[in-house]
Amino acid sequence: MSATPPIDQLVDNLFRREWGKLISVLTKLFGPQNLQLAEDVVQETLLKALHTWKINGLPQNPSAWLFTAARNKAIDVLRRQKTQQQYARNITPLLQSEYSLSPTVNELVNDAHIDDDQLKMMFVCCQPQLSAEAQVAVILKTLCGFSVAEIAKAFVTNYDTIEKRLYRARQSLKENKVCFDLPPRTALEQRLENVLTAIYLLFNEGYSSTHHDNLIRKDLVAEAIRLAELISNSKLINTGSAHALLALMYFTASRTDARLDEEGNILLLKEQDRGKWNREMTGKAIHHLDASAVAENLSKYHLEAGIAFEHAKAINYEKTNWKNILHYYDVLLTMYPSPLIALNRAIAVGELLGPAESIRAIEAIENITLLDKYYLLPATLGEQHSKLRQNERAAVYFKNAILLTASPAVKKLLQQKIDALQL
Amino acid sequence: MLIFHGCPDVTPSPEQMQASMTEWMAWIDKLAKDGRYVSGEPLMTGGKLIKGNIKGVTDGPYAEGKEVVGGYFIINAENYDEAVALCADYPDFDKDGSIQVRQVMKMDM
Numbered sequence: 292m293s294a295t296p297p298i299d300q301l302v303d304n305l306f307r308r309e310w311g312k313l314i315s316v317l318t319k320l321f322g323p324q325n326l327q328l329a330e331d332v333v334q335e336t337l338l339k340a341l342h343t344w345k346i347n348g349l350p351q352n353p354s355a356w357l358f359t360a361a362r363n364k365a366i367d368v369l370r371r372q373k374t375q376q377q378y379a380r381n382i383t384p385l386l387q388s389e390y391s392l393s394p395t396v397n398e399l400v401n402d403a404h405i406d407d408d409q410l411k412m413m414f415v416c417c418q419p420q421l422s423a424e425a426q427v428a429v430i431l432k433t434l435c436g437f438s439v440a441e442i443a444k445a446f447v448t449n450y451d452t453i454e455k456r457l458y459r460a461r462q463s464l465k466e467n468k469v470c471f472d473l474p475p476r477t478a479l480e481q482r483l484e485n486v487l488t489a490i491y492l493l494f495n496e497g498y499s500s501t502h503h504d505n506l507i508r509k510d511l512v513a514e515a516i517r518l519a520e521l522i523s524n525s526k527l528i529n530t531g532s533a534h535a536l537l538a539l540m541y542f543t544a545s546r547t548d549a550r551l552d553e554e555g556n557i558l559l560l561k562e563q564d565r566g567k568w569n570r571e572m573t574g575k576a577i578h579h580l581d582a583s584a585v586a587e588n589l590s591k592y593h594l595e596a597g598i599a600f601e602h603a604k605a606i607n608y609e610k611t612n613w614k615n616i617l618h619y620y621d622v623l624l625t626m627y628p629s630p631l632i633a634l635n636r637a638i639a640v641g642e643l644l645g646p647a648e649s650i651r652a653i654e655a656i657e658n659i660t661l662l663d664k665y666y667l668l669p670a671t672l673g674e675q676h677s678k679l680r681q682n683e684r685a686a687v688y689f690k691n692a693i694l695l696t697a698s699p700a701v702k703k704l705l706q707q708k709i710d711a712l713q714l
Numbered sequence: 715m716l717i718f719h720g721c722p723d724v725t726p727s728p729e730q731m732q733a734s735m736t737e738w739m740a741w742i743d744k745l746a747k748d749g750r751y752v753s754g755e756p757l758m759t760g761g762k763l764i765k766g767n768i769k770g771v772t773d774g775p776y777a778e779g780k781e782v783v784g785g786y787f788i789i790n791a792e793n794y795d796e797a798v799a800l801c802a803d804y805p806d807f808d809k810d811g812s813i814q815v816r817q818v819m820k821m822d823m
Contacts, residue, residue, distance in 0.1 A: 301739060306728035334725070341731045345738035346718075346756040346785040438727030 301349060304514060306337055307436030309357050312405050313337075314433045315412040316358075320365060320386075320399045322379040323415045324465040326433070332368060336361045354402065362400045366393055379471060409434060410525055413518075414473050416489075417482040418463060425460045428453055430489035435514065441496070444697075479528060487536050487592065490518045494540050512544050523579070531586020534579040535593040541576035542599030545569040557704045561608045573603050594623045613643040630661045638671060646678035666695035670705060682712040715818050716787040716801065720811035737805035745789060750800055756785040784811075788818070 302308075310333055317329035340357055350356040369378075369386050378386050382399075385391040416429040431437040443453045474482050494515035519540065523533040549567035552558055580596055598619045605611040620636035633656040641649030653659075653672060662668045673688030689709045693702050726734065745751040759782065763772050791797035797815050804813055 301732075301736060304729075304732065306732040306735070310728045337728060337731055338726075341726075341735055342784065343756045345735055346754045346787070348739070348742065436728035438729065441727060441729065 302353075304436075305353060306341075307514070309354055310337060310436030311409060311412075311434040312354075312402060313357060313361050315405070315408040316400045316402075317361065317365060318412060318415065318433075319408055319471045320379060320382070320396065322377065323469040323471055325378065326429075326461050326464055328368065330433070332361060332364050336364055358401055362396055365400060366396050369396070406521055406525075409518075410521055410527075411471055411473055413486045413489075413522075414482055415464070415469060415471055416460075417474075417485040418467065418469055419478065419481070420463055420467060421460050422456075423485055423488065425456045425463075426485045427489040427492060428456045429460045430486065431493060432457055434518070435489075435493050437493075437496075444496070473527060480530070483522070483528060483530060483532070484590070486522065487519070487532060487590075490515050490522075491536060491540075491592075493518070494543070512540070512547065516540055516544070523582075531583045532588075532590035532592055535583035535586065535590055535596050538576045538579035538583060538596040539592050539599055541572045541579060542596060542603055545572035545576065545603070551700070555700060556707075557700050560602065565607065568603070576600070576603070589622075589626075591623055591627050594619045594626075611642070613639055617643055628657070630656050630658050631665075633657070633659075634662060634668060634671060641675055641678075646675040649675045650679075664695055666692040666701065666705075668692075669695065673705075673708065677708070677712060682714055686712055686714055715816045716789060716797070717814040717816065718784045718786065718804075718806070718811060719781055719814060720784065720806060720809065734805060734809075737803075741803045741805060744803060745787070745800065750789045750791065752788040752790060754785060754787040757783055 313333045313336065314326075314329050317332055318326060321329050336357055339360055340353070344350070344353075369392055370389075377383055382395055385395040412434055413430060416433060417426045421429070428442050431442045432439070439450055439453050439457070443450050473479070494512055497512035497515065516537065519533055519537045522528060522530075523537055545568050546560075546563065548569060549563040549565065550558055576596070576599070580600060583593055583596070586593065598616050601612050601616050601619075617636065617639045620632065620639055623632050624636055634653065637649050637652035637656070640652045650672065653668075653675075656662075659668070669688040670692040673685045673692060676682075676688060677685035686709050689705045689712075693705045696702060696705075742751060742754075760773065764770060765772070789797065789800060791800060794815060794817070797817075801813050801815070804811070
């Protein structure tokens with residue numbers, strides 16, 4: 292190592308981002324039926340990089356280093372297995388001949404069309420024969436470089452469930468001989484919806500992280516925005532719902548700096564200094580909200596962005612138009628019934644009609660058992676009971692909520708609420 | 715010479731790799747700033763062990779993952795105590811990694 296590169300040369304999320312790019316180009320090469328093979332090659336490539344770089348320092352161009360290493364590994368793998376395997380349909384013969392093997396790999400495994408490749412990969416993941424959850428899991432695993440444990444957190448479920456989901460998804464890509472290409476125009480919209488769901492989950496992961504103490508990871512938020520912009524910038528699929536999702540994400544992200552105080556405590560919307568909201572992001576949000584109007588159908592992102600817009604418009608918490616917000620939640624709940632949306636609606640009910648009505652709304656939630664492991668349910672009930680000065684009941688709910696979250700910042704916030712009850 | 719032993723987790727997530735890389739760069743940065751760092755190289759896994767004569771070649775040098783040497787640093791230190799103290803920030807202790815600290819023999823000419 293000649294000179295020590297400064298730490299800031301290590302780009303945020305370099306490993307996760309390069310993972311997504313490499314998986315995309317290798318899937319183009321191996322075919323979606325060999326997704327596991329692509330993942331193995333990428334895992335080995337990144338491990339080799341870590342092993343080398345941590346002692347030698349970063350190379351001048353880490354991405355180019357990785358693409359070269361991945362190409363070499365791919366050629367090794369193809370040489371070893373060339374007669375027994377079927378790869379991407381149109382190029383399999385080229386990969387089975389020693390004359391054309393290296394040129395074909397060099398042609399495909401590079402970053403010349405990396406945006407298109409990642410876009411196509413998103414749609415490979417969204418096969419109609421997979422469940423929506425499985426599609427989302429595969430996107431997070433392949434394009435976003437999430438580990439199984441990290442995906443489990445995003446889904447509020449356990450490791451084995453995700454592992455099984457991914458296994459079945461890989462099997463399904465194999466059995467259905469899926470191509471590496473965009474779906475036909477008729478299926479595009481439906482598949483796009485699942486792609487957007489995955490991006491939204493990635494974004495939310497940025498607000499409650501799996502294994503870091505800090506609550507907000509701006510890098511994950513940026514990654515979700517990057518993927519959504521990849522879609523909204525594409526000439527092939529420029530739809531209103533992608534813009535609506537971008538609006539929602541920018542509105543939410545604009546509050547990042549106001550969301551924690553100097554000691555890293557969570558500040559609720561009510562307590563936030565609205566002067567710290569990022570106006571540049573709010574501007575982008577409004578831009579995308581405008582652009583989203585071209586959509587033929589109202590997506591849930593339109594409605595959620597509408598709610599976020601109401602918050603952005605209010606000069607202070609007291610000026611919030613809860614009536615409009617409740618209206619958006621009512622429409623949302625009709626179009627997309629879900630206990631989670633119903634819970635958020637109940638919070639808006641509380642702001643508009645008081646804590647007793649909020650509790651009533653919570654008790655009326657259909658399929659509320661689906662939220663059994665979600666801390667926000669007891670946390671909300673605790674909040675409403677504390678407003679009714681039923682402090683002992685509130686404390687029980689807050690304690691319950693503490694047990695359900697892994698986030699130290701959320702635990703601390705809930706403990707502060709218990710302390711404030713002065714039992 | 716700091717010799718790094720251990721075969722860290724073979725299935726870290728990209729995020730964990732990023733975290734590990736950040737820690738290593740911070741450590742090297744610190745060593746370099748203090749004028750301690752001289753050089754270092756990673757070693758590839760695998761290799762050969764030769765015993766007796768060149769016909770006595772086996773795959774090696776170790777079978778145990780824990781004992782595999784992943785790489786080394788050459789650093790400047792006055793004595794073992796100082797060298798050991800410089801290892802306080804070694805990032806892989808919690809990943810079952812260990813460090814062998816050896817003094818490179820210098821002949822006075």
